[in-house]
Amino acid sequence: ILVSSDKSNIDSDIGDIWDSKQVMNNISVNLKHGGEPLKPNTDYYWKVRIFDSDNRLSGYSEVQKFCTGSFEGTVSSKNFFLIEQISPFSFKKNSESSYFIDFGKDAFGTIELRYQAKKREILTFRLGEKLSDGKIDINPGGSIRFQEVTLNVTPDKQNYTLVLPPDRRNTEGDAILLPDSFGVVFPFRYCEIDNASENIKSEDIKQKAFFHYFDYAQSSFTSSDKILDQVWDICKYSMKATSFTGLYIDGDRERIPYEADAYINQLGHYCTDREYAMGRQTIEYFMDHPTWPTEWLLHTILMVIEDYKYTGDAKLIKEYYEMLKNKTLKELAREDGLISTQTGKITGEFMSKIGFADTTKRLRDIVDWPQSQKGTGWNLADPKGESDGHQMLPVNTVVNCFFYENMKIMAEVAGLLNKPEDLDEFHYMASKVKKSINEKLFDRQKGVYIDGEGSDHSSLHSNMLPLAFDIVPEKYKNSVVDFVKSRGMACSVYGAQFLLEGLYKAGESLYALDLMRSESERSWWNMIKTGSTITMEAWDMKYK
The missing domain is CATH 2.60.120.260 (Galactose-binding domain-like)
Incomplete structure (x- = not known):
C-alpha cells in the first residue's frame, strides 16, 4: 500500500506518507494506517498491489483520493x-x-x-x-x-x-x-x-x-416477479430519499432518529451501498440521544454488531463498550434473568447511565406502533392496532426476546475484545433468559408463546420474535410457525423485518416471499399502488 501527500508522488509510486512494503498475511479489509500521522482536513492519495502465493506481483490499482475530516468529536467520520x-x-x-x-x-x-x-x-x-x-x-x-x-x-x-x-x-x-x-x-x-x-x-x-452520499450503481436487483422488483426499487430509493440529514431519521414528521427504524434502515442501506458513514454516525448519535421505547433502546447493540460484520472495524465497540453494556438493560434483570421496566429499578441515575440527559424520563414498552385502540385511545381502523392486540404486562415477552438477543450479542462482543469474564457472564445470562422465556412465557398446551407473565393472549409479535432470535425449542417450532402463519401480516412495517427473519429461519421461505410480493392491503405493493415512491410508516393511510 502506498499513501502519498500529492498526486504526482502517487503517480510516481512514491509513498511519502506510507509505504507498507510487502505484507504476508490474509487481511484484505480494515488495515490500519502505519505511516506518518494523517492531518485533519487534508487530501491524500493511495493505491495498492498484491502478491499471490507464488510471489507473483500484480499491477497497482487505480489511484484513490480521500480527504480527512476533523479529528475532534465522534469516532466515525461523516461523508458528504x-x-x-x-x-x-x-x-x-x-x-x-x-x-x-x-x-x-x-x-x-x-x-x-x-x-x-x-x-x-x-x-x-x-x-x-x-x-x-x-x-x-x-x-x-x-x-x-x-x-x-x-x-x-x-x-x-x-x-x-x-x-x-x-x-x-x-x-x-x-x-x-x-x-x-x-x-x-x-x-x-x-x-x-x-x-x-x-x-x-x-x-x-x-x-x-x-x-x-449514496452510490446507486453499487447494487441492482431483477427477478421473474415484477412486483418483487418494484418492492426492491421503492425500498432502495426510500433509503436514498430519507438520507438528507446524514442520519437515519423517522422521515419528515419529526426528523428524529429512532433506534428500531434506524436498525432496519441500516440493514437495507449496508446491503445496497458500501457506504457506512451514515450508519456509524447514527450509532454514535444514539449513545447520547436514546429514545423512550424499551425495545427501541435494545436495538442499539443490534446496529453495532451489524456495522462490525460489514466493516470489520471494532472502533465503535471499543469506544462505547461500557455504554453498550448499560443499554442492554441488564441491571433490570430478576433472579430468573427476565427484565421488566415496572419494578422500581429505573431511577434517574439509571436513565443517565443509558444516555438520557433528561433523567426524569422513563422507559415504556411499545411492542409495535400504533398499539391497540385501548392502549392509544385513538380511533384505529383495526382495534388491535399494529401489535395484534398484544397484552401489555410488566414482564413482556417481546421485551425479553430482545433482551436475550442483547445478551447473546454482548457475549460475542466481549469475545471480540478479549474480555473472558464478561463473555462468560453474558453467555450465562443469555442461557438463563432463554430458559426462563421457554419455561414462563410459553403455553405448552397450545404450543405458542404468550404475551407476558400471567397473560392469556398470544400475539404475532410474541411468537415471531422467538423464531427470529432462535429461542424456540425444536419440538415446538411447527406449532409456533403455524400460529405465526395464521396471523398473516398482523404487524407494522417495522415488525415485518422480524416476521420475515423468523419465517426464513424456520424454513418458511416461500411463505415469506409471498408476503414480500403480496398485493394485499398490508403489503409494500399497496404503498406503490397508492402512489407513494417512498415506503410508508403504515401499510395504508387508514392504519394511521
Whole structure:
C-alpha cells in the first residue's frame, strides 16, 4: 500500500506518507494506517498491489483520493451531501398561466426555476406528495405534505430558488438540523405553478433534491416477479430519499432518529451501498440521544454488531463498550434473568447511565406502533392496532426476546475484545433468559408463546420474535410457525423485518416471499399502488 501527500508522488509510486512494503498475511479489509500521522482536513492519495502465493506481483490499482475530516468529536467520520437537479418526469401546461409538473419521485428539496419576467410578478407554487382528481391534494391528511408559497420575480433576474417556510415540528427541539446553506427542504413529488405571464418550458424547472452520499450503481436487483422488483426499487430509493440529514431519521414528521427504524434502515442501506458513514454516525448519535421505547433502546447493540460484520472495524465497540453494556438493560434483570421496566429499578441515575440527559424520563414498552385502540385511545381502523392486540404486562415477552438477543450479542462482543469474564457472564445470562422465556412465557398446551407473565393472549409479535432470535425449542417450532402463519401480516412495517427473519429461519421461505410480493392491503405493493415512491410508516393511510 502506498499513501502519498500529492498526486504526482502517487503517480510516481512514491509513498511519502506510507509505504507498507510487502505484507504476508490474509487481511484484505480494515488495515490500519502505519505511516506518518494523517492531518485533519487534508487530501491524500493511495493505491495498492498484491502478491499471490507464488510471489507473483500484480499491477497497482487505480489511484484513490480521500480527504480527512476533523479529528475532534465522534469516532466515525461523516461523508458528504449530494445535491441533484432533477428534471420533470412529466410536464403539462394547463392554461396560458398555469402548469403541472410531476418529478416522478418524492424527494426532499425545493424548486429551481429559470424565468424571464417582463414586469414584476408574483408566481404561486403548490408543492405536494399526493394527488386528488389529478391535482395536488391540498388536504392530504396525516403527515403527508402540502405547501403553497409565492415567488416574486423581476425583469432583472432570471434564476430563482424557491424559499420555503420552516415547519416548527421538524426544525426545532430534537429534530436533526441541516446546514444553513441548504435552506428549508420539503418532501414533494408534484408542483403546480399559477399566475405565470411568460412561457415556462420543461427544461426551465428542476427539483433541487438533497441526499447524503449514496452510490446507486453499487447494487441492482431483477427477478421473474415484477412486483418483487418494484418492492426492491421503492425500498432502495426510500433509503436514498430519507438520507438528507446524514442520519437515519423517522422521515419528515419529526426528523428524529429512532433506534428500531434506524436498525432496519441500516440493514437495507449496508446491503445496497458500501457506504457506512451514515450508519456509524447514527450509532454514535444514539449513545447520547436514546429514545423512550424499551425495545427501541435494545436495538442499539443490534446496529453495532451489524456495522462490525460489514466493516470489520471494532472502533465503535471499543469506544462505547461500557455504554453498550448499560443499554442492554441488564441491571433490570430478576433472579430468573427476565427484565421488566415496572419494578422500581429505573431511577434517574439509571436513565443517565443509558444516555438520557433528561433523567426524569422513563422507559415504556411499545411492542409495535400504533398499539391497540385501548392502549392509544385513538380511533384505529383495526382495534388491535399494529401489535395484534398484544397484552401489555410488566414482564413482556417481546421485551425479553430482545433482551436475550442483547445478551447473546454482548457475549460475542466481549469475545471480540478479549474480555473472558464478561463473555462468560453474558453467555450465562443469555442461557438463563432463554430458559426462563421457554419455561414462563410459553403455553405448552397450545404450543405458542404468550404475551407476558400471567397473560392469556398470544400475539404475532410474541411468537415471531422467538423464531427470529432462535429461542424456540425444536419440538415446538411447527406449532409456533403455524400460529405465526395464521396471523398473516398482523404487524407494522417495522415488525415485518422480524416476521420475515423468523419465517426464513424456520424454513418458511416461500411463505415469506409471498408476503414480500403480496398485493394485499398490508403489503409494500399497496404503498406503490397508492402512489407513494417512498415506503410508508403504515401499510395504508387508514392504519394511521
